[in-house]
Amino acid sequence: DAGVTQSPTHLIKTRGQQVTLRCSPKSGHDTVSWYQQALGQGPQFIFQYYEEEERQRGNFPDRFSGHQFPNYSSELNVNALLLGDSALYLCASSRWGGTEAFFGQGTRLTVV
Amino acid sequence: GIQVEQSPPDLILQEGANSTLRCNFSDSVNNLQWFHQNPWGQLINLFYIPSGTKQNGRLSATTVATERYSLLYISSSQTTDSGVYFCAVGETSGSRLTFGEGTQLTVNP
Numbered sequence: 001d002a003g004v005t006q007s008p009t010h011l012i013k014t015r016g017q018q019v020t021l022r023c024s025p026k027s028g029h030d031t032v033s034w035y036q037q038a039l040g041q042g043p044q045f046i047f048q049y050y051e052e053e054e055r056q057r058g059n060f061p062d063r064f065s066g067h068q069f070p071n072y073s074s075e076l077n078v079n080a081l082l083l084g085d086s087a088l089y090l091c092a093s094s095r096w097g098g099t100e101a102f103f104g105q106g107t108r109l110t111v112v
Numbered sequence: 113g114i115q116v117e118q119s120p121p122d123l124i125l126q127e128g129a130n131s132t133l134r135c136n137f138s139d140s141v142n143n144l145q146w147f148h149q150n151p152w153g154q155l156i157n158l159f160y161i162p163s164g165t166k167q168n169g170r171l172s173a174t175t176v177a178t179e180r181y182s183l184l185y186i187s188s189s190q191t192t193d194s195g196v197y198f199c200a201v202g203e204t205s206g207s208r209l210t211f212g213e214g215t216q217l218t219v220n221p
Binding site: 100103 | 116143145147152153154155157160198200207208209210211212213214
């Protein structure tokens with residue numbers, strides 16, 4: 001079992017650009033959630049996908065969007081990058097209506 | 113939304129000491145997890161414990177749901193226990209997790 005995998009691990013982008021982060025859930029899981037973790041803070045919920053639909057959304061602007069594919073993998077897209085978008089982006093997988101969530105190793109995004 | 117408070121924010125120990133980390137939450141929860149974040153950012157699952165008591169080696173956790181708090185105990189601490197410990201709660205099973213600000217633990221040799 002490979003667990004939750006995220007790619008890339010590190011990324012540097014310029015203000016105004018767009019970025020796509022990817023996540024493959026743990027085997028047997030069908031729900032993917034994305035979190036943003038700024039330096040020195042706890043992770044903040046962005047949104048959750050199940051059955052290829054966004055099911056819950058946190059307090060993030062529309063520049064943050066996502067997608068889930070039929071194989072349950074997911075993408076997080078961020079448009080018009082701001083310096084403040086620099087953070088560790090974490091993906092979590094779980095079973096819908098289930099219990100424990102498991103996290104990937106994260107993608108560290110730096111916006112310059 | 114639900115609020116999560118962790119204490120203490122920082123903790124420095126000598127190797128071999130014991131410690132207790134606390135997590136208070138503002139509303140009823142059906143999901144509570146403890147994580148250890150390693151220096152590379154990975155969140156390692158320690159416990160899924162919406163209620164009751166669990167033990168895993170030198171670590172144990174207790175959640176008293178009716179009083180809205182959870183405790184994580186670390187006994188005979190080792191330098192490899194260093195890192196940030198997060199408590200995260202969900203109002204329903206499988207729902208979004210709300211994290212506390214974490215406890216930064218440093219274990220010195």
